[in-house]
């Protein structure tokens with residue numbers, strides 16, 4: 119039971135903390151810079167860099183770019199209120215243009231917020247303090263597909279599905295399949311350390327990157343070494359993975375590809391309970407049977423989401439498991455996994471429901487099937503080791519359900535990104551009748567997050583596994599990292615002394 | 629229904645990968661989500677209809693990509709047309725839109741003259757020679773008639789120069805659209821037509837889908853609508869139409885609205901293969917993901933967008949290594965022709981190319 123909800127009530131972090139932080143901009147942002155004559159000067163300088171059609175201060179654009187996929191600004195807009203808008207939107211088409219934009223921002227001490235597809239759910243692309251939204255989508259060229267080393271080098275603003283189509287034409291795939299591929303960008307895959315549906319075999323987006331081109335906050339353009347695995351000094355390229363635009367702008371990346379698999383063998387099984395299903399998943403992973411997907415729904419999701427989208431009325435814990443690649447190998451791996459599953463007495467539902475899940479796996483995201491306003495919802499996904507995961511899941515579930523039972527909160531989850539050592543649980547809360555008053559809604563929303571994240575942190579979980587930190591989880595970063603946090607702050611200060619890069623995100627500028 | 633799509637799409641980003649204007653401009657606002665959010669925000673009093681918002685509203689090409697890729701079939705293009713209708717009803721439509729509408733209302737044609745024909749001879753089979761074909765690319769009609777003759781068939785011409793109603797509907801004048809649509813139906817009836825051949829996916833979409841869905845008018849069941857390309861492909865297959873072997877190396881450009889008539893993808897390619905003696909080169913943006921050129925209302929409302937859309941298709945074609953492009957749709961051909969020289973590309977009408985292969 120979380121005792122201290124009252125102490126955890128959300129307080130606007132900006133006013134409370136900002137002035138005291140080492141990485142807070144020296145005199146705060148130069149808000150005057152964004153008005154009157156200075157604004158015109160900035161505008162004309164930016165225009166010179168990106169060209170008139172690629173700079174906007176148009177009201178409509180500013181409003182559309184005022185929200186990403188974070189529930190709070192969407193709700194705010196829905197209730198007829200405007201979140202903080204950017205002052206300028208620029209769409210550079212090269213690292214050189216990005217560099218010049220950052221130099222201008224440093225001169226005038228104004229924030230720069232990288233924007234890929236704006237599909238992030240954490241408010242990472244919000245212009246919390248105004249400033250320049252740097253939309254990367256014009257940087258959308260594929261530079262090279264190397265069919266010998268199986269790599270692709272592309273600019274960071276390329277759309278995920280468009281990139282995948284181009285690679286597929288060579289019989290290859292980029293094995294990062296997030297549900298957001300249709301809308302997210304390559305840079306947006308890497309900046310928040312995203313994870314895709316087939317990560318269990320192929321790894322997270324960050325595991326697939328060989329090298330990057332990055333523009334540092336002062337405008338310096340650098341390339342990381344040609345390969346990530348070596349012994350030539352520290353692994354600094356990892357700094358940019360998960361920095362969500364606070365350490366610079368990723369402008370290009372070389373990614374590892376794979377051959378399109380000969381087969382994808384999928385099936386569904388039903389366990390009596392979650393505990394046994396988790397143990398079966400653990401055994402499959404630790405014996406390195408290499409499933410490309412294990413998606414395990416908790417009994418509540420089995421009863422609600424699986425029924426709603428896939429049409430199966432089932433009780434228990436529903437698991438979809440898949441093996442891909444060479445037909446013989448995949449069949450063998452599947453047979454071995456099914457032996458393990460069989461030991462737990464799970465019911466084999468056959469191929470059809472597994473294949474149907476694969477086919478419809480993204481249907482959940484299309485309205486009206488998706489979660490949508492006016493409901494309040496959030497994905498409190500987390501990750502930890504196998505020894506802790508079940509306890510963590512129940513602790514979070516209990517804390518959230520008990521604390522917000524007056525709001526008839528629904529808490530559901532599935533376990534979908536499995537590693538040799540642990541698994542991610544994709545937990546979600548849903549409140550179907552949140553307060554109508556937007557201010558109250560913000561407070562309730564943040565209270566739920568406080569309770570959920572407290573349970574996560576107290577039970578050995580990470581505040582996030584793949585959506586990133588953004589603005590939403592910024593305030594938990596200090597607690598997450600404890601003693602290690604000042605190191606990150608020092609790195610931030612060294613790279614971005616004026617604090618122009620995406621302030622307020624990833625815990626920086628608090 | 630239209631409100632529903634605005635509401636559903638305002639925070640949905642799932643068709644971003646195919647949205648043509650978003651792709652060519654890289655502008656978040658000019659995506660289905662951006663436009664829906666703008667309209668939803670106008671409804672909530674956060675934006676007003678003014679030059680800025682209207683520029684966005686009329687930038688959407690109404691080419692159907694978003695809906696073709698929507699798992700839950702959100703009818704956003706229709707919803708946007710409905711918003712434009714509201715704008716028009718409030719007298720806020722931009723001048724270009726008003727002028728275009730007056731033309732469509734007065735003459736029934738956007739590009740030239742509507743020929744009012746009296747059909748003295750009845751004909752079971754007719755060819756729809758609409759506005760674009762008749763006024764902008766008449767070669768396609770001549771070629772189609774030659775090809776029909778070569779199939780030992782003759783067909784009356786119906787709707788010469790007539791707008792099918794799509795443009796008026798798309799810019800927000802459903803009453804005029806209905807009038808244009810019905811005029812086409814009436815002419816087909818006058819000619820006692822039982823089967824109407826259409827040259828483009830635009831006509832097919834308008835008559836069979838847009839009419840009932842957006843205008844509440846239904847194409848009469850006793851006049852069978854047939855895609856001309858599919859008709860020809862069948863005639864070649866069954867030996868009715870015998871052509872000389874063609875040779876060439878061109879890229880095939882799927883026309884605007886191609887995604888709204890996906891059953892044409894294969895027949896049209898078999899025709900292109902006949903013309904070239906080999907399969908055509910394929911664009912990246914092809915078949916299910918085929919982007920439009922600037923042949924919809926954007927050519928009037930946002931010529932900048934229209935040009936950029938067309939240039940993007942030509943760049944895509946150029947990247948295939950082809951020296952020429954092949955397409956069947958008069959409206960698309962006209963747009964491609966405007967800028968093709970900049971890319972060193974020749975533009976060839978598919979039906980004309982087929983007609984040139986008719987055995988003497």
Ligand SMILES: Cc1cc2nc3c(=O)[nH]c(=O)nc-3n(C[C@H](O)[C@H](O)[C@H](O)COP(=O)(O)OP(=O)(O)OC[C@H]3O[C@@H](n4cnc5c(N)ncnc54)[C@H](O)[C@@H]3O)c2cc1C
Pocket residue numbers: 186187231232233234235236237238239241242243254274275295296297298301302303304305306307308309310311312313314315362363364366367368369483584585586588620623641
């Ligand atoms: C329907 C839907 C499904 C989703 N499914 C998944 C999923 O399966 N897996 C997953 O991991 N996520 C998922 N997400 C979350 C989100 O889409 C991903 O995190 C995505 O990769 C973000 O990419 P984006 O280009 O939209 O980035 P944005 O939202 O634009 O940005 C995200 C963050 O990265 C920063 N950023 C963006 N580009 C750059 C750059 N080039 N350089 C530096 N910083 C940059 C931004 O400043 C921001 O902080 C989903 C989102 C949606 C809407």
